[in-house]
Amino acid sequence: MSTDAFRALPGNGSPLRVLVVGAGAMGRAWLRAVESSPDVELAGVVDLDPLVARAAADGAGAPGVPAGADLAVLVHDTAPDAVVNVTVPAAHLPVTLGALGLGLPVLGEKPAAATLPEALCLIAAAELSGQLFMVSQSRRYHPELAAFKERARRLGALGILTTEFFKAPHFGGFRETMEHPLLLDMAIHPFDTARHLLDADPVSVYCQEYNPSWSWYAGDAATTAVFEMTGGTRYLYNGSWCSPGLETSWNGAWRVSGARGSARWNGDDPPETEETAETAEEGTADAVGDRGGAAPVASWGEGIEGSLAEFTHALRTGTVPMGEIHDNVLSLAMVASAVLSARTDRRVRVDDVLATAHAEALGLAGGEVRDVLASWTSAAGGA
Numbered sequence: 001m002s003t004d005a006f007r008a009l010p011g012n013g014s015p016l017r018v019l020v021v022g023a024g025a026m027g028r029a030w031l032r033a034v035e036s037s038p039d040v041e042l043a044g045v046v047d048l049d050p051l052v053a054r055a056a057a058d059g060a061g062a063p064g065v066p067a068g069a070d071l072a073v074l075v076h077d078t079a080p081d082a083v084v085n086v087t088v089p090a091a092h093l094p095v096t097l098g099a100l101g102l103g104l105p106v107l108g109e110k111p112a113a114a115t116l117p118e119a120l121c122l123i124a125a126a127e128l129s130g131q132l133f134m135v136s137q138s139r140r141y142h143p144e145l146a147a148f149k150e151r152a153r154r155l156g157a158l159g160i161l162t163t164e165f166f167k168a169p170h171f172g173g174f175r176e177t178m179e180h181p182l183l184l185d186m187a188i189h190p191f192d193t194a195r196h197l198l199d200a201d202p203v204s205v206y207c208q209e210y211n212p213s214w215s216w217y218a219g220d221a222a223t224t225a226v227f228e229m230t231g232g233t234r235y236l237y238n239g240s241w242c243s244p245g246l247e248t249s250w251n252g253a254w255r256v257s258g259a260r261g262s263a264r265w266n267g268d269d270p271p272e273t274e275e276t277a278e279t280a281e282e283g284t285a286d287a288v289g290d291r292g293g294a295a296p297v298a299s300w301g302e303g304i305e306g307s308l309a310e311f312t313h314a315l316r317t318g319t320v321p322m323g324e325i326h327d328n329v330l331s332l333a334m335v336a337s338a339v340l341s342a343r344t345d346r347r348v349r350v351d352d353v354l355a356t357a358h359a360e361a362l363g364l365a366g367g368e369v370r371d372v373l374a375s376w377t378s379a380a381g382g383a
């Protein structure tokens, strides 16, 4: 894979006009984010169901804004600057392919695509179009996560990062019937956060999945995974979606251990740190506690408002944002590798998973997208 350069849209002072595609639960949250942002303006709303699209536009306080079921028609009628793809994962490939093919940059909900081969096709399509494709990993945009990362940076070499995630939601619907519900629908958030915290990428993983006897999910709702990250740090994820009582936050509970101490974050509140200070005379280590304090505020704002702000800034300036697809695909590769490890009960290397996905992507893609995929010397080369 080659560069992550993309075509910028230097501003003339007017807001970026975005077409929101997918008007379900999360689509309506995005419409609120668009409405409250000074950087963007709603150009139109698309959904498979045109009545849903119309109702969402009206509900977002934009009754005059065009709405309909056909992306190409709405692009033609509204001439947007960018597309926000908030469809279901299975539709991420066709919608993002369609938007890139129409010459538009895309901000997509996680995951980049339903599968790793599909995500590789989207990288190739972004390269072909010269447009930005950024995946919104909204949990990166949290002021206390920024503070936790800052604390971790002060701990010297980092050896161990852990997440504990224990919740007991009764969603109903697809999550209770699908395979790998926790890994596929939720774990990409902490996996992506781990890469962000460590500034490291996954090398290999060993993962077990299981379903506690009382689980109300058909698929395995509990997972334990050990990732080796670049630099040798281990990232341990221990999670369950069927653990009532003493639940963690939705961000999970985090702990990082480094050469000079440890830090932890409950996923909501300011992180705490205990650093060791070598006492020169005695050669012993004293514990120096530090609970909370001045947290650096994340510069983009919180959640999807933050990723929308970074997306518009990236387009205006040409600065590569967090979540740019060449980088983001490695978070999806962590999920795919963990699923394969759990299925085969062995440690798997992420490069091998990417190479297999690349071969499968060549079988999926056609035309010039396939030509771009075929030109890559290695599936992991540009990721």
Ligand SMILES: NC(=O)c1ccc[n+]([C@@H]2O[C@H](COP(=O)([O-])OP(=O)(O)OC[C@H]3O[C@@H](n4cnc5c(N)ncnc54)[C@H](O)[C@@H]3O)[C@@H](O)[C@H]2O)c1
Residues within 6 Å of the ligand: 021, 022, 023, 024, 025, 026, 027, 046, 047, 048, 049, 052, 086, 087, 088, 089, 091, 094, 095, 109, 110, 111, 138, 139
């Ligand atoms: N970042 C987060 O914390 C977070 C939270 C929830 C959901 N999500 C993500 O947001 C996305 C949407 O989730 P949701 O809960 O809103 O789903 P949803 O099922 O409520 O809504 C999806 C909408 O997309 C529409 N749609 C499907 N295929 C389409 C197509 N080809 N063209 C146009 N519209 C299409 C459907 O008609 C539906 O209205 C998913 O990728 C999900 O993983 C992220």
